[in-house]
Amino acid sequence: MNERFVVVDLETTGHSPANSDKIIEIGIVVIENDNIVDEFSTFFNPNKPIPAFVTNLTGITDAEVQNAPLFQDKAAKITALFENSYLVAHNVPFDLGFLNGELYTSGFSELRNPALDTVELARILYPQAPGFKLGQLADYFQITHGEPHRALADAHMTAKLLLTLMQKLRQLPYETIAHMLKLEKGMKSDLNTILSEQYQALAFSSDEHEYMDIYRGLAIKKTTDIKPERQDFHSFFGSFLDEIYEAGGAMEQHMSKYEKRSGQREMSETVFDAFKTKKHALIEAETGTGKTLAYLLPAVYEAITQNKKIVISTYTTQLQSQLLDNEIPLIHQLVSLPFRVALLKGKQHYISLEKFERALASERTENYDVTLTKAMLLVWLTETETGDIDEIQLPSNGYIFYKQISTEKEGAIDPSSPWFSRSYYQRARRKAQQADILITNHALLCTDMFNNYQLLPSYDKAIIDEAHHLEETASKHYGLTLHYVQVQNTLSQIGSTDQDDWLGKLLMNTPLSDDNVFSSEGWDNIFGNTKYEVDDLFRTLFQYVIDQRQKDKSLSDTGRIQYRFDDENEDPEKWGVIKEIVSRLTFYLRDLIHLLSSLKQELESNEIRENHYLEDLNMHTEALQSIIDRMEQLFLTKSEHAEVKWIEMEAYGARNAVYLYSEPTDISTLLANDFFTQKESVVLTSATLSIRNTFSFIQQRLGLTPENVMTTKVNSPFSYQNQVQLMIPDDFPDIRHSSLDEFVAAVCDAIISLAQITDGRMLVLFTSYDMLRKAYYLLRETIDTSLFMLIAQGISSGSRSRLKKNFQTFSQSILLGTSSFWEGVDIPGEDLSCLMIVRLPFQPPNHPVYEAKSNLLKNEGKNPFFELALPNAVIRFKQGFGRLIRSANDRGVVFVCDARVMKARYGKYFTESIPAVPITHDSTYTLMKKVQEWF
Template sequence: MDRYVVIDLETTGNSAANEDKIIEVGIVVIENDQITDEFSTMLHPNKSIPPFITKLTGITDKDVEHAPTFEDMADTIVELFENSYLIAHNVPFDLGFLNAELSAIGKKRLTNPVIDTVELTRILYPQAPGFKLGILAEYLTITHENPHRALSDAFVTAKLFIKLKEKLSSLPYETVLHLLKLEKMLKSDLYQLLTERKDALAFHVPTDEEHITFKGLAFRNNVLEKRKSVTLTSSFGEYLDSIYEKDGAMEHHMKRYEKREGQRIMSEETYDSFQSKKHALIEAETGTGKSLAYLLPSIYEAVKSEQRIIISTYTTQLQSQLLEEEIPLIRKLVSFPFKVALLKGKQHYISLEKFANEVNSDQQDNYDVALTKAMLLVWLLETETGDIDELHLPSHGQLFYKRISADTEGQADPASPWYKYSYYQKARRKAQQADIIITNHALLCTDMFNEYQFLPSYEKAIVDEAHHLEETASKHYGLKLDYVNMQQVLNQLGSFGEGKWIEKIIFDNPSVEDSISKERWNDLYALTKYELDDLFRTIFQYVIKQHGSQKVLSDVGRIQYRYETRKEQENNWLTIREMATRMIYYLRDLIHLLTMLGQELTDKEIKEDVHHKIEILQSFIDGLEQLFLLDNDATDVKWIEIEAYGAKNAVYLYSEPVNISSILAESFFDVKDSVILTSATLTMKNSFSFIQKRLGLRSERLSTKKIPSPFSYKDQVRVMIPDDFPEATYGKTDDFITATAEAILSLAEITNGRMLVLFTSYDMLRKTYYLLKEAIESENFVLIAQGISSGSRARLKKNFQTFDQSILLGTSSFWEGVDIPGDDLSCLMIVRLPFQPPNHPVYEAKSIEMKKNGENAFYELALPNAVIRFKQGFGRLIRSTNDRGIVFVCDARIIKSRYGNYFTESIPAVPIAYDSTANLMEKASDWF
């Protein structure tokens, strides 16, 4: 069968089961990979079309007034599908509607073989930025004349399918074989297409140098270039002149280049610190162009001194920006070659060996795992890095990926046949040869606290987004245990009779069968699982029963409870300690049995695997001892988080050092030649003393520099603060939330939406969202809320930019790193000043410690943290010289309190209006 019929429908809603009806049909016929026919018709739905469908499609009740009904056209439509595949971009939707309408008039449902282009694109273009039709049309350069109209969408889907068929016919034999094995689990009927490709390749001698085939797996052949040594003849000043000054490289390679004074100053400051072996704190306000400003001296210094330099960022977003935008630009700006490598933690890289074992095994997969395997098979033909962050895996695919990440491999073994293909080892080798290594704070800290064994050795580093270093270092020096993770590890081990890991080891190595008592293992395993359940349920109940200040809601809605090992007096706590001790005892016994098994094994890889499992169980023991049995309350803060409405054992346990500054000083700043710490937000009231103290930087080896923004804030921004909002006292926020919702609506009318509203509490965000949802009767505004609207932060941002009149409500992660330049954002509302709750576990422990030392925790910890966060939020609004906007701060403490000026004097000088809400709305309206 070589006839494919593509269908797209417009309907009155999303669900045929809810009596929604088809209002437009678009059909395109493909034969011999050519579009040969088309058909379209409007249909009368016998009901009125909802306004939002009219807004989306442009189809009105008037358009369908004289249209035929579905019954009139049913035979014509069905006839088109004879002896063909049915293709749609989301088959369940289109075929579901078609069959519901056919059943309703007593006709036979369609049973054609189907191909779903959403699914097939996920498999064949796994690195696409998204799988909606519009996004794919842009990504694959298919013209899309009329989105959300049936015939136009059908044409785009048809062209997409022709591209997919083309891509399929480029796949190598091994990949096709594995896809055939997965095919029966997929929604699309791909058997014929895959078999044709397999048959075409059967007698074909591969001349393909692009791919390697090993143990039944085909993957891209990535060759590592050797490093060339370079001699630099120009001085650093001449080098900068040739880039920044008149007729320099910047002018030639950047459109509309305007010289920014601060950018060159930052480059010089960075280079001077390298030369004098000093550390530096550089605050570069928005618009400085700080990435370029620190990269230029770093590359010059690394190449000249032949010593690599580390660049660490907090977000993967900034890493991508450096690699995809800044580095290619610098290659044009400088006259010498240099090498850059990205290095992440092991868990980011796929293990080819583990994946080959999975695809070669005979186990039955569920849909998500089958789809994930199919995506990975094609991705391996394309990826140079093996970094899983290049893909958008389905949600259950993430769990499958955990089983095959390089993190599960144990110690690297150069004698293993897979070693030379390992992506993680390649990334390490590439990093060894690079001038610049880009990494993240997490790996930087892991390396720092593990005697520098993860990153290649270095003496100089740039830490961007440096306001996050303290928090990341604390997390990595501390520990986290949670029920779900421990449960998963135990489930993977399994008992005899379940066909899991332990049984497979014995099955594959029958000679060691007698080295482990199956009955003893099964008894111990059952006891450990029971104890784990019991321990975490008891902890959950204990937290629920506690009252008072130690119990607070986190910004993601979890209940947090801080405890001190020696102060918890209740009998229930003693029970918890006894249970933790029993749990440790059982885990030790499991380790003992695994050690005996490991001694009998001869296969090196399997031995490694057993050793890796022992290490994980040992880390659970260390964690339980640290959290419940050791008296380390003076140095560590410990707390429990529970999902208030989650399962009765959804429990997370944490421990962090109360003060990381001395650890950072000893492990990092005292042993490195020069560390440059930069961010747009390091100062409070122009002073660096807060961040210097928190990070443990000694004054004698430190230089500081504040570089102002080149933007004209006084012309581009107005700050407005209402003087008539109700007080938002703890527990009594309803009136305040109502006033906030009303202000959002009034401002949205003035700015046509395009508003970002930042909350400090998820609870307040949720309540405001539902108030707004009731109030927004008209279809005027699109409301998008973090944690309520589905999708990642990047997806929510994209939706916000797609709809003209949208309002985006965000909490914690939206306060920074979200760039929405230009007209997409005209108004930023800050609902409350971003203080952490005073009873947040870490803050509370730190403030107790500070009081003991005679320090003022509010002025020396809470306030500086809030000011830095406020500056981050404020920075969302103006991202270029052409942006204009309003910052509306609902919290009058910024004017009324004795500490308010710390906030206003830490942002650029801008006109501030403090007035009634009504007057502010008038001013806003005039200004726009």
């Protein structure tokens, strides 16, 4: 049986046989002994019209199936093909569901074959693949195919994919196969026979995996740290750059179609000057400058010539990957000098092998996502050199499981422990110590700063890329967060004295002395009271905010209600009740810590064999103490510095889905004292730092003194005058004097008109989730959805990157986005031809952080609008504007629906902060004609 695989792919009139959808085409490919030996395909007449979107996707028309056989005419032949074989499909439930539905209707027995799902197998065996759709995997494995979304072509692709997957499965170590056999029952694919045969074959094989480290049943890829030889390097920086940037230099030799950009060299020289003069620098490098390469060259030069570590910090993991995968290898080619680069992230990014080994040994019944995650991790460990979970895409619930087995959940490991020498996090720290260039992220940089520089290796010079996010990240790290799920998860991980919980298992293994104060009954009583008070607190907070917000029902751009409570005088009586609950809760939590301390004494005196219980106990105690500390800071004590505290909750969510936050109102003094005065030179760069060619706003926000800061603006090499048209209608309803519905209707009319001119390819940026939602539902009623794919953040399912991929997959798409879509979304080329900015991106005046910062500025005699609201909006506007032109060949229109950009006295702050482009301010009708002519 295991030598015959029958691969099937179907094209259908829809997604569900239960909704009377029918098969319109079948493709079958037969594999025997690792060779494709047969194929079969045919159209079927579904006896119903084929929907337009299916025809668009597959190219199959009603005319092509009109004279095709009915399914029942071919049912016997299809059933015969599947005899004594595995049934294979890319998403088995879909294809098997349709086949069995048609067979049942035709009077045939349903297929009961063992099944293999190539989606599942690909996720397990190639966890580092960029995606698991058939087309993505075909590209990844360079599988050639005919027409995509046609049954036989897709069946052939799936067959070739299966052969690749089986080959990979046969290469897995014995230990990995043994674990996968235990997990097999929880999978969709019937792998038992295949895995058992492989297990038996390996059991009697003498072959050892020379590249694997086998420890406690885990097969882990061996890694060796190669230390490059140090070489003396003497060269003036100017001649060093000449050899790279100038005619006949390294850039010309190693980069195809290299064009010299004067701004790139200018930026390199500015970074070098900042390092040499021991000054800080603010460098705005517009799109297309090549800033990453521009700052890496002086960083490497400084590290090699001065033997000093340079830290490079980014905000997104996407930029870190770009640095490691693209820019650093190019620098190695350009410089031809040995230098060491390391990446260091926070503990939560690295898997703990000890925790994972214990999770595999657990006999608890897991849900499908956890089973799949365990299988993926087993294979990944045979390949990864970093143990960084960002290398793979886990299923959604898999991340919840992963959090329990990350290094963050470990206690302090004894350096003599075999786990310590295998720890990915410790290995990353060792590499960071040895590195010349250390890449990290703003979060870890700020955590290090906040913890007196105990986490990162010591450094004097740093480059902060995506620097417009530094203030926000630092504020979060000097502040705190607490929410219901976080608290309940902390308690659930400890559990009651029930034998299935962590505490119950600990008590089974720990004989208690007669004088120990711990009692199961006492613990369960206090534990129950604690959980009750947690629930009561968050439900009371939810109701309190609802009561206070009856007058103001506006939502944030994420669709949440936000309520500031740092000086709570609105309803002292009800707030007093909340503080009483907090006090009771902290007492109960202290009682739990006291009882855990008595168990800790028992473990230490008994020298219990299961030492991990002691590690876990310390971790749980610290987690409970952290909750107490945060509760007290939020509700019971005054901070030394000015701060803002607020509550966020889902408007339509669970009544305890409440999030508590606090942040410093002004981070500038903290950054000045804790960072900029501590470091010799910090270079901050981004495409959006200046406002009307001045850096004063960002300097003030970050606490940089003008006398110790160099500032440079590096202009884009792109020809914005020829590549972009900025359009502003003068006949839109004024949102201040007309209804929101009128304004949204005008926006939707403009979207439809522009989409017809540009064939979709539109990104529409909103400042409010409420407005986005209104626009989406109005568009869905008025636009031809068979022509245009409408995708909306927060409504269409999927992450930001998934929505972006969907947008690029369909030729005529309109993507509605808010918040995170204003930056970091690159859609180059013809995929994006029109960017619409619905409103100027001012923060809502009632946003808790903005409100608190405004009050602080007012108290200092300053104007909050010009000192805070306007600069933030301009920087956000620049980020949004930057989504359109990503290369020298891009062309497009920026359509701004907000006439304030032309009519308000502050409008020029926006237009004079972006590259100079032609601006047209006219009627919507005239603008549409101009757009049509321009394209």
